[in-house]
Amino acid sequence: MSLTWHIVLKDLYRLRWILVLWGTLMVGCILFAAIQAGLDTDTYYPYYLGALICASGLLPLIAFSLVMGLIHDDPVAESDAFWITRPISAGRLLGAKSVALFLLWLIPVIVSMPVWIHQGYDLKQLQDAAKQTLKIEAAISFLALPIAALSPNGSRFVMNVMLASAGLFTLALVYRLGGLGQESPLSAGLAQARYGIVAGIWVVASLAIAGTQFFGGRTRRSLVILSISVVLGFAAARWWPWAYRPKEGTGNAAAGQGASLGYDIAADIPCKTGGKSIEKGATLQVRDIFVDGLKGELVISLSEAEPNISVDWFKAFYGALPEGDDPAYYFLVDRSDGRSLLGQVTKVGEILDVSTIRYSHRSVIFAPARGWNGTPARNFSAWLEHARLVKVVAHDAGSLRPAIPPRLDLAVTAALAAQQSISRHP
Amino acid sequence: MNIIETHHLSRKYGRADALHGLDLTVPAGSVFAFIGPNGAGKTTTIKVLMNLLRPTGGEARVLGVDSRKLSPKERQQIGYVSESQKLPEWMTVEQLMRYCRPFYPTWDRDLEAKLMRQFDLPPGRKLKHLSRGMLMKAALLSSLAYRPKLLVLDEPFSGLDPLVRDEFIRGALEVSQQDEWTIFISSHDINEVEQLADWVGIIDSGRLHLAEPIETLLGRFRRIEVTLAGEDGVVRGLPDHWLEVERVGNFVRAIESAYEPGMLNEVRGSLPPNAEVAVKPMTLREIFVVLTRVSREQSKKAAA
Numbered sequence: 001m002s003l004t005w006h007i008v009l010k011d012l013y014r015l016r017w018i019l020v021l022w023g024t025l026m027v028g029c030i031l032f033a034a035i036q037a038g039l040d041t042d043t044y045y046p047y048y049l050g051a052l053i054c055a056s057g058l059l060p061l062i063a064f065s066l067v068m069g070l071i072h073d074d075p076v077a078e079s080d081a082f083w084i085t086r087p088i089s090a091g092r093l094l095g096a097k098s099v100a101l102f103l104l105w106l107i108p109v110i111v112s113m114p115v116w117i118h119q120g121y122d123l124k125q126l127q128d129a130a131k132q133t134l135k136i137e138a139a140i141s142f143l144a145l146p147i148a149a150l151s152p153n154g155s156r157f158v159m160n161v162m163l164a165s166a167g168l169f170t171l172a173l174v175y176r177l178g179g180l181g182q183e184s185p186l187s188a189g190l191a192q193a194r195y196g197i198v199a200g201i202w203v204v205a206s207l208a209i210a211g212t213q214f215f216g217g218r219t220r221r222s223l224v225i226l227s228i229s230v231v232l233g234f235a236a237a238r239w240w241p242w243a244y245r246p247k248e249g250t251g252n253a254a255a256g257q258g259a260s261l262g263y264d265i266a267a268d269i270p271c272k273t274g275g276k277s278i279e280k281g282a283t284l285q286v287r288d289i290f291v292d293g294l295k296g297e298l299v300i301s302l303s304e305a306e307p308n309i310s311v312d313w314f315k316a317f318y319g320a321l322p323e324g325d326d327p328a329y330y331f332l333v334d335r336s337d338g339r340s341l342l343g344q345v346t347k348v349g350e351i352l353d354v355s356t357i358r359y360s361h362r363s364v365i366f367a368p369a370r371g372w373n374g375t376p377a378r379n380f381s382a383w384l385e386h387a388r389l390v391k392v393v394a395h396d397a398g399s400l401r402p403a404i405p406p407r408l409d410l411a412v413t414a415a416l417a418a419q420q421s422i423s424r425h426p
Numbered sequence: 427m428n429i430i431e432t433h434h435l436s437r438k439y440g441r442a443d444a445l446h447g448l449d450l451t452v453p454a455g456s457v458f459a460f461i462g463p464n465g466a467g468k469t470t471t472i473k474v475l476m477n478l479l480r481p482t483g484g485e486a487r488v489l490g491v492d493s494r495k496l497s498p499k500e501r502q503q504i505g506y507v508s509e510s511q512k513l514p515e516w517m518t519v520e521q522l523m524r525y526c527r528p529f530y531p532t533w534d535r536d537l538e539a540k541l542m543r544q545f546d547l548p549p550g551r552k553l554k555h556l557s558r559g560m561l562m563k564a565a566l567l568s569s570l571a572y573r574p575k576l577l578v579l580d581e582p583f584s585g586l587d588p589l590v591r592d593e594f595i596r597g598a599l600e601v602s603q604q605d606e607w608t609i610f611i612s613s614h615d616i617n618e619v620e621q622l623a624d625w626v627g628i629i630d631s632g633r634l635h636l637a638e639p640i641e642t643l644l645g646r647f648r649r650i651e652v653t654l655a656g657e658d659g660v661v662r663g664l665p666d667h668w669l670e671v672e673r674v675g676n677f678v679r680a681i682e683s684a685y686e687p688g689m690l691n692e693v694r695g696s697l698p699p700n701a702e703v704a705v706k707p708m709t710l711r712e713i714f715v716v717l718t719r720v721s722r723e724q725s726k727k728a729a730a
Contacts, residue, residue, distance in 0.1 A: 003528055003529060006525075006528050010525055014514075014516060073514065075512075078512065079473065079478045079479060080478070080508065080510050080511050080512050081512055082511065082512055082513055082514055084476075084477075084478060085476060085478070085501070085504075085506040085508075085511065086501060086526070086529055087498035087499070087501035087502045087529045087530065088498065088501075088529065089497065089498050092498075
């Protein structure tokens with residue numbers, strides 16, 4: 001066993017209890033998410049809240065602290081550290097810490113893998129989900145790494161995190177007061193470019209600071225690097241003028257050239273309570289069907305779990321992807337008579353993102369008078385016996401959108417999909 | 427061969443000079459006591475030697491290598507125990523040994539077991555639950571078990587009770603005498619190091635006053651007392667190089683720093699015939715106090 005692995009194993013042994021806690025919370029979070037997905041909208045909330053606290057609070061916090069624990073077992077900002085006086089080169093130590101860090105990133109992937117497989121992810125989705133998870137863990141690590149490398153111990157780390165948070169808050173305030181709020185929304189290409197540059201500056205700065213600290217503990221030099229990177233990052237976020245333009249022929253080529261619409265049939269199941277679809281890693285379950293005789297409406301309660309892999313959350317965070325529009329459309333189709341009804345989606349429950357899976361509770365209202373082809377069903381209850389619930393996800397082909405395509409365009413695309421679904425099954 | 431050499435070594439903290447052009451040589455196989463008052467620059471010197479601090483001027487060589495370029499290969503031959511060293515306190519004594527072993531090809535499991543017994547260290551206890559004395563012994567054990575060529579001890583006795591000090595000294599000496607290691611020990615506890623060392627270096631205010639074998643040092647320093655019996659006159663004709671000359675009436679007390687057996691006759695010859703001259707040997711502690719005091723007086727005069 002090499003000395004590098006010897007150090008890695010020592011670090012993992014040191015962190016074993018916090019790793020167990022982290023893993024347990026991950027499993028707990030996934031379980032809570034699964035439980036809340038199986039409950040109706042009256043009872044899901046406590047489990048949703050538990051999962052949300054774990055996923056958005058505790059797990060990232062522990063991941064952040066783990067980086068500190070990893071670095072501080074052999075502190076690089078401390079001249080009296082044990083390792084410095086032993087035959088351990090800075091390169092070997094940095095290598096060991098990098099390996100240990102990567103192994104930490106793998107833990108969420110390993111814990112989530114059975115869930116992804118159970119969710120029906122295909123190989124490509126598994127790869128993408130793993131990549132997405134690693135990306136998130138890497139982002140947390142790169143945030144914590146420079147602070148951990150600059151702090152000689154845990155209490156200084158906490159203090160420096162608070163200082164950094166206050167500094168970031170001040171920068172954000174300056175950013176806002178500087179007039180960004182009055183500017184028109186950024187184009188997706190520009191936002192992408194600025195995000196990429198800021199993220200790149202931060203990653204380079206993190207690596208440079210870690211390198212400087214490991215290969216000499218030159219804290220003053222590291223602070224200069226940090227200051228320069230903050231100034232550069234702020235300047236890029238505020239004033240970088242050139243938008244990112246993807247190469248022709250890629251999926252992003254649609255950016256700025258109008259919407260290029262497409263669709264996926266995400267579910268096609270009998271309209272019955274308990275009906276379940278597992279398609280391309282997305283599950284949809286009919287929890288309840290209620291016919292409102294007075295209004296002449298049909299209300300279907302659904303719980304869904306979809307892969308949340310392709311959305312670049314960095315971009316979403318940065319504001320490049322406005323949220324609020326849902327490109328999923330629900331139809332009741334009867335393949336025996338060729339008629340279909342478009343449902344009115346009502347988001348009832350909160351959306352929960354756990355382990356690249358997006359959980360949601362929805363109610364969809366079908367009013368026969370508002371059917372897509374305008375012809376109400378004569379005997380609605382009897383018609384439902386043969387009807388199938390079809391979910392169509394309409395989307396634009398490009399992942400970089402200048403704006404969300406008009407809802408009508410998507411709806412028409414979805415409706416066409418529903419009709420094609422009927423014609424494919426005469 | 428010298429195991430440690432420094433040439434014009436200096437180190438500044440901000441504008442304050444911690445080391446002023448230190449020229450020090452530590453011969454291989456010696457037990458070198460590096461003594462000085464608090465703040466004299468002992469720990470700074472050791473940190474520079476161990477490459478824990480960078481010098482601002484001059485050069486330090488350890489095992490023939492520039493201290494700034496000490497590689498794991500040299501570190502495998504150096505043991506370092508310091509009062510300020512941070513040990514991985516979450517480990518047990520046994521875990522510390524298990525962690526250290528693979529880094530040293532020369533690690534001696536038998537010696538480890540022997541010292542563990544000798545130091546009465548509990549293998550299963552975490553370092554953070556050990557007393558300060560036990561902790562220092564654990565640190566020493568982890569630095570002795572691979573039989574280093576050079577053992578550097580920075581103020582190892584601070585806060586230790588006499589029993590633990592004795593165990594510590596015996597442990598270090600026993601092993602070092604078997605293998606002819608070099609021990610470089612800094613302390614302001616002169617009585618303790620006097621038992622250990624065969625060489626001594628005295629540092630104050632970042633300046634090295636002397637570095638020589640203790641035997642030579644003790645041999646050349648004498649306290650000289652001159653009394654003019656039955657006379658009220660003033661003693662004259664004393665050598666200029668005597669240190670700390672104290673005159674009280676017909677009694678004079680001074681320190682001779684270059685004493686040789688024959689020189690007493692010369693002194694007697696320059697004194698009145700009825701002068702009585704007594705020569706007394708000095709302890710290392712007395713020599714240290716005299717040198718430090720003289721050095722500070724000279725510094726004050728220079729500053730004035």
